[in-house]
Amino acid sequence: MKAAVMRGEQRIEIEDVPTPEPGPGQVLIKVKYSGLCGSDVHRFQYGMAEPGSIMGHEFCGEVAAVGTDVNGWKEGDRVVGGGGANPDGIPRPTAGARYSARTVGFKSPGWGGFAEFALMDDWRPLRLPDNVSWETAVLTEPCAIAVHAVRRSAFRVGDQVVVMGAGPIGLLTQQVLQAGGASAVYVSEPAPARAEAARKLGATEVFDPIKTDVVSTIVELSDGLGVPLAFDCAAARPTLQQGLEMVRRGGEVTVISMAWEDVPLLTVEWIGREVEMKASYGSTPEDWRIVLGLMEQGKIDSGPMVGPESFISFDEMQATLTRLMTPQDDIQSVLAP
Numbered sequence: 001m002k003a004a005v006m007r008g009e010q011r012i013e014i015e016d017v018p019t020p021e022p023g024p025g026q027v028l029i030k031v032k033y034s035g036l037c038g039s040d041v042h043r044f045q046y047g048m049a050e051p052g053s054i055m056g057h058e059f060c061g062e063v064a065a066v067g068t069d070v071n072g073w074k075e076g077d078r079v080v081g082g083g084g085a086n087p088d089g090i091p092r093p094t095a096g097a098r099y100s101a102r103t104v105g106f107k108s109p110g111w112g113g114f115a116e117f118a119l120m121d122d123w124r125p126l127r128l129p130d131n132v133s134w135e136t137a138v139l140t141e142p143c144a145i146a147v148h149a150v151r152r153s154a155f156r157v158g159d160q161v162v163v164m165g166a167g168p169i170g171l172l173t174q175q176v177l178q179a180g181g182a183s184a185v186y187v188s189e190p191a192p193a194r195a196e197a198a199r200k201l202g203a204t205e206v207f208d209p210i211k212t213d214v215v216s217t218i219v220e221l222s223d224g225l226g227v228p229l230a231f232d233c234a235a236a237r238p239t240l241q242q243g244l245e246m247v248r249r250g251g252e253v254t255v256i257s258m259a260w261e262d263v264p265l266l267t268v269e270w271i272g273r274e275v276e277m278k279a280s281y282g283s284t285p286e287d288w289r290i291v292l293g294l295m296e297q298g299k300i301d302s303g304p305m306v307g308p309e310s311f312i313s314f315d316e317m318q319a320t321l322t323r324l325m326t327p328q329d330d331i332q333s334v335l336a337p
């Protein structure tokens with residue numbers, strides 16, 4: 001099979017590798033779509049992926065073969081490649097006791113979704129509801145990140161909220177908040193195509209933080225007090241400070257995106273208002289099940305996020321990952337093997 005194999009810092013090679021065969025308790029998935037995640041870009045950029053590994057943890061496809069002792073799966077079943085709960089006796093896979101990271105879908109080096117086929121233990125994939133399209137299904141993992149963050153936050157139905165950054169995680173956080181009954185979702189995003197996607201998905205208002213003083217605008221829109229909650233999905237240098245300033249006294253900022261550089265903070269402004277800061281990382285099997293439920297109910301719209309311009313072939317992997325190392329206006333790149 002064809003696979004995109006990591007061969008060093010900022011180097012990914014398209015290679016012919018043996019198609020894995022499912023052993024006992026394993027399923028082989030024919031990958032339909034595989035999303036390129038910001039974390040894949042970071043691993044590519046900073047040489048964090050083991051040489052020889054196949055990245056890609058946001059994929060969907062069809063069961064192509066099952067090993068012995070596999071119950072519940074047959075050829076042709078539509079699945080997302082992850083989100084299953086580890087059975088009793090199999091320890092919850094984590095990146096170590098000091099971190100919340102839960103390995104989702106594959107272990108590096110191993111068979112990730114940037115390949116024609118991916119091999120998994122039979123408990124790992126989840127079944128796709130019949131009415132969920134492949135274009136929507138490929139967003140399941142990032143949407144689970146958004147659900148995890150909203151459920152960790154102090155969000156309550158009827159709240160006015162701000163989402164900073166309208167990349168995939170921001171646009172999905174926006175949709176989860178809308179589905180959860182936010183009274184207003186304001187989005188802050190400088191890139192025109194991303195801002196347009198936020199508008200199409202029903203944002204109450206979208207602000208360009210380069211042209212607008214977002215903090216004073218948001219405070220004005222929320223009775224001069226600030227919003228109860230803001231979500232940092234940008235990891236841009238100014239966004240965390242902006243978030244801490246735009247929430248009301250006792251408000252909360254949930255940080256989802258990871259900055260790989262120093263982020264300046266002026267503490268006097270928000271300590272005086274006893275603002276809370278909360279981190280959100282990864283997702284749990286419960287979050288994935290909630291996502292598939294929201295998708296089945298039509299609450300997650302992939303239309304403005306995954307379009308014809310999203311799809312790339314193996315031959316475009318190296319160039320696309322390289323291009324995504326610097327901020328771009330496009331929304332979601334998807335490998336169609």
Ligand SMILES: [Zn+2]
Nearest residue numbers: 037058141142
């Ligand atoms: Zn991801």
